[in-house]
Structure formats: structure tokens, C-alpha cells
Amino acid sequence: MSDTPDDLVIQTITPTTHDLGGFKVHRTLPSRPRTMVGPFVFFDQMGPADLAPGNGIDVRPHPHINLATVTYLYDGALDHRDSLGTCARIRPGAVNLMTAGRGIVHSERSPGDQRSGAPFSGIQTWLALPEAQEEIDPAFEHVEADALPVIRGEDAKARVIMGSLWGVTAPTTTYAGTIYADIVLEPGGSVPIDPAAEERALYCGLGDATLDDVPLSPMKLYVIRPGVAATLRSSAGGRVMLCGGDAFATPRHVWWNFVSSSRDRIETAKEDWRAGRFPKVPDDAEEWIPIPEVPKTVSYP
Known part of the structure; x- marks a missing residue:
């Protein structure tokens, strides 16, 4: 990290x-x-990978609190199931928004038609909820790719996943000021990055890109100075995620799959998962991810 x-x-x-x-x-x-950029408190790139025949993604049921997860695929497919009874398949360009609120359990698995050998690639993020909404009822929302606005420009296009950018607004629910977009640049393509949010970051997931004269290395997150406008370009072609939004006035704590403004709330969630007090996922309740001794996902306050 630099x-x-x-x-x-x-x-x-x-x-x-x-x-x-x-x-x-x-x-x-x-x-x-750094823990957050706007409401974004977790940013994962999954793959890219070519899943071998007979293999697939199998994320067993696990819990979340006080956050919303956003799943967005470049390639492949996933079946989402949750404790609300939701069963939804996500494909490239669509978005799954799962609001955990006071608590939800979900699983993510490759469909059967993706287990004979298939590419898989995408981005999963978590959004912290404002304190007043951390304990709202859990919910799930699927927005198809053709419902998300796409802006086309000079050898470039951008799909707005959440919030308002380039004069258009995505229909996806937001709980705090949020911007999120998938930018695809052809060789020589460019897109303006306006100072449209208090906090912004760019992530080059595939190919190459520069922001003005700053090269963006693949798989690194670049936090942009507030209030500065710039131009995103690519010489050979690239795919870049723009994320950010309003800065949170209070910090968020992250431990495993739990995010909250309160450490005590996270401790309660740990005990609830150990004791089996979270709801089950219909049709996927036979197995689950046990709480880890040392989680891979933590914040560092």
C-alpha cells in the first residue's frame, strides 16, 4: 500500500x-x-477465473448485519438464496442488492449449467448503513442489466449501478449518498470523472487505464482527492469501477461478515450465530459457515 x-x-x-x-x-x-470510501466498507474482485469442469462457487449460508451487499458480475452466473426465501440468479450487468439490516443469512452458488467449465469474474462490495437504518428489516432487490442506465461516449460506455452520474440515475435503492459505476474503455477511449461525491475511488479490474497522467495498476484501489475533476483513459482497453459517496461521520467496525457502528452489536451477532439464533435459508439449510477463530475480514481502528 502506498x-x-x-x-x-x-x-x-x-x-x-x-x-x-x-x-x-x-x-x-x-x-x-483505510476502512471506507463513502459507504463502501468492503471491495472484492472475484476472479477472473476459468472454473474447471465439475467445480463451481459454493459459498455456504452465512450471516450479515447492519450492511447492504452489492454483487455485480463481469462473467458467469450465481444463484443467490437468503433467509427471506429469495432465490435469484444474477448474470453479468445486473445487480443484486441484499440489505442485511438487523440480520440476514444467505448463500451464493454456481448454477448447474455453470459447473461443466465456465468463466467467472465480478465485483462484490458491502455498503455500511447509516446509524439510523442499521437495524431496519432485511430486504433483497434484483435489478436487471437493461434497467440500469448506460452512458456511451468516445470509445467508452459506463453503466450506472447506483446513484446519479453523468446526468442519469440508477433505480437501485441507496441508503446514503452513493455513486457506483462500471466503466468499459475501448482502446483510446475516455470518460470524464467529475467531483460528484465527497469520497471517490477507482479500481481497474481488467486491462489498463490512466487518470489524467496517473497510471492505474490493475487490482488496486485509487482514492481520488475530493473536489478534483479528471479524465479516465485507456490505451489498450480496460474496465474500471468508480465507487464512493458521502463520507460517514462515524466509523464502522468490521469483523468477519458483520459491520456495525457498535462493537457490542458485533459481539451480539457473533453469539447469535454460534447459538443458531439467525434464521435459516430455505432449501439450503443443511450446511453453514462456522464463525472463524481469526477472520480474514477485519477493520483496523
Whole structure:
């Protein structure tokens, strides 16, 4: 991680990579130097990977509190099931928004038609909820790709996943000021990055990109100085995620799958999961992820 100040980029976060057997996950948030960018408190790139025949993604049922998860795929498919009884398949360009609120349990698994050998790639993020909404009722929302606005420009296009950017607004629910977009740049393509939020970051998941004269290395998160406008470009073609939103006035604590403004609330969630007090996932209740001794996902306050 480099946090050398720059006129444009104020922080560069290098991911922690986890090998999950068959594919890798690259995590830039939360990190030791920074936990959040706007409401974004977790940022994972899944893959890219070519899943071997007979293999697939099998994330067993596990709990969340006080956050919303956002799943967005570049390639492949996932079946989402949760304790509300939801069963929804997500494909590239669509978005799954799961609001945990006071507590939810879900699983994510590859569909049968993706287990004969298939590519898999995507981004999963978590959004912290404002304190007044941390304990709201859990909910699930699926927005199809054709319902999300797409802006086209000079050898580039951008799909707005959440919030308002470039004069359009996504229909996806937001709980705090949020911007989130998938930017695809053809060789020589460019897109303006306006100062549309208090906190912003760019993540080059595939290919190459520069922000003005600053090269964006793949799989690193670049936090942009507030109030500065710049131009995102690519020489050979690239795919970049823009994320951010309103800065939170109070910190969030992260431990495993639990996010909260209160450490005591996280301790309660741990005990509830150990004691089996969370609801079950219909049709996927035979197995679950036990609470870890040492979690891979933590904040560093």
C-alpha cells in the first residue's frame, strides 16, 4: 500500500489476495490504512477465473448485519438464496442488492449449467448503513442489466449501478449518498470523472487505464482527492469501477461478515450465530459457515 499524497490520487490501496481453490479474491477494503470510501466498507474482485469442469462457487449460508451487499458480475452466473426465501440468479450487468439490516443469512452458488467449465469474474462490495437504518428489516432487490442506465461516449460506455452520474440515475435503492459505476474503455477511449461525491475511488479490474497522467495498476484501489475533476483513459482497453459517496461521520467496525457502528452489536451477532439464533435459508439449510477463530475480514481502528 502506498499512501503518498498526490495532486489527484491521495491513497493507493494494494489488495490482499485469498486463494479459494479454483479462483482468487482480491480485497482492497477494508485495509489497514483505510476502512471506507463513502459507504463502501468492503471491495472484492472475484476472479477472473476459468472454473474447471465439475467445480463451481459454493459459498455456504452465512450471516450479515447492519450492511447492504452489492454483487455485480463481469462473467458467469450465481444463484443467490437468503433467509427471506429469495432465490435469484444474477448474470453479468445486473445487480443484486441484499440489505442485511438487523440480520440476514444467505448463500451464493454456481448454477448447474455453470459447473461443466465456465468463466467467472465480478465485483462484490458491502455498503455500511447509516446509524439510523442499521437495524431496519432485511430486504433483497434484483435489478436487471437493461434497467440500469448506460452512458456511451468516445470509445467508452459506463453503466450506472447506483446513484446519479453523468446526468442519469440508477433505480437501485441507496441508503446514503452513493455513486457506483462500471466503466468499459475501448482502446483510446475516455470518460470524464467529475467531483460528484465527497469520497471517490477507482479500481481497474481488467486491462489498463490512466487518470489524467496517473497510471492505474490493475487490482488496486485509487482514492481520488475530493473536489478534483479528471479524465479516465485507456490505451489498450480496460474496465474500471468508480465507487464512493458521502463520507460517514462515524466509523464502522468490521469483523468477519458483520459491520456495525457498535462493537457490542458485533459481539451480539457473533453469539447469535454460534447459538443458531439467525434464521435459516430455505432449501439450503443443511450446511453453514462456522464463525472463524481469526477472520480474514477485519477493520483496523
